[in-house]
Amino acid sequence: MTTPEEAAKAAERVARESYGRLLAFLAVRTRDVAAAEDALGDAFAAALRTWPRDGVPANPAAWLLTAARRNQADSFRRSKTREASEPHLRMIFDEISATSSSLEPDIIPDRRLALMFACAHPAIERGIRAPLILQTILGFTAEDISAAFLLPAATMGQRLVRAKTRIRDAGIPLVVPEKEELAERLDAVLDAIYAAYSKGWNEVGDAGTPEIAEEAVWLGRLVVSLLPQEPEAKGVLALMLYAEARRSARRDETGAYVPFEEQDIGLWNGSQIAEAERLLRDASQSGPTGRFQWEAAIQSAHAARRVTGVPNWPTVLELYDHLVALTDSPVVALNRAVVLAEVEGAQSVLDDTMASLGEDKRMLGYQPYWAAKGHLLARARRTSEAAEAFTVAIGLTTDEAVRTYLQRQLARIRYSPPQ
């Protein structure tokens, strides 16, 4: 006899361990992700009904897969019009039903990577790729994801539905691309995972939202395990682990923002940093080959400076030079400018790099641009301009702790007379 609580717990455990794997397997032949989700969702509902009565089956994942495939076949048979118009689909279902009983539960083929490539396909709108991966591979609801992506749940839900319809109707394949296309397409998958991580980066331990950052790291590990020969996959995982290692050092005990150079390195997670170092070394044996490896190398250099206490700004600058050449991104150029100021002083950077960045319209609403500009102007003792830049930065900040930190910076320059 199993209690409903035990049954629910068992279902939850399977959901956590095998949701994405089951969904990918169900969706890969039909390309109908939404229908596969419905079939799997109904299977979980059936589990919660029958497991308390009949006990949790020996292999819950296989039980769910069998139930979901039955639902999939049933709903397919019900849709008469499709049955008439798509005989090849019926053939697939007959085939699935035939193999259904013989499939060994331990060898449910892992098609999650194929599903991720479909979710991050160039024909899918860029902004919805990360949410789509979080939903299909991890089983997050639209409500869970909408909080992290600052969208109303209904809007997020509609965009997810639209993307899934598009996978089915536009003919987007659920396959891992051929060798010659793999690198370019893998970038889109890694971008989406990193976008998910970046959303999660701002959660500093408040309850309520799921730990998106942790899940993004998990997805990174999954891609590394499925494509162990791809250096950029290791690069993005290393990058996320460097950032993740510093999570608890980013706020002090009162919840106030602590800038990188003042963080207590005793609070850094040593084993995550060691793992990141290992991954990066492994990926870049003969020099970094992609953007994420360069970014991870920069993180590594920053961490080394804090740990050893030895300034290494020229090394960091050199890494940024490579990254700027590779990405041509104003955000990278901004970060490089801050490092350049450590090497050449704030004044020349303000007159040169920062001035030309200021002409880029995208920087005008970009909080880090104004915060960096404020810091550089303060260091160059251009007090009134610095106050103006900090004020704009404060206006663009959504994080309470960061706003308080910037207000302190502003107060400090206002009350220290120019020298």
Next chain:
Amino acid sequence: MRFMMLIHHDEPALAAAPQKELWADYAAFNEALKKAGASAGERLKPSSTATTVRQRGAASDVLDGPYADTKEQLAGYFFITVNDLDEAVAWAKRCPSSKYGSIEIRPVVDA
């Protein structure tokens, strides 16, 4: 899946292209399409020859010119039958017109 490949041209850019090479490329592309079992495409006369009709209630408009006043104009089409969108995209990239405009890929509804 069957896809209709709609060729949209930037007409001035096409006119400025080296014509001999362009049509040689097109001949080769059409040959490749035929070998792959696709039905041959058709080329349309320039958008200046187009006429657009709209009916709104009782009023109807017959206008000279194409449907939409954009830089790129519908210039031709062909059909292909392939497994998925990626294969259709590969054909679109091979089409010489993708350099002088764009190829819109539309899945055909099964009859």
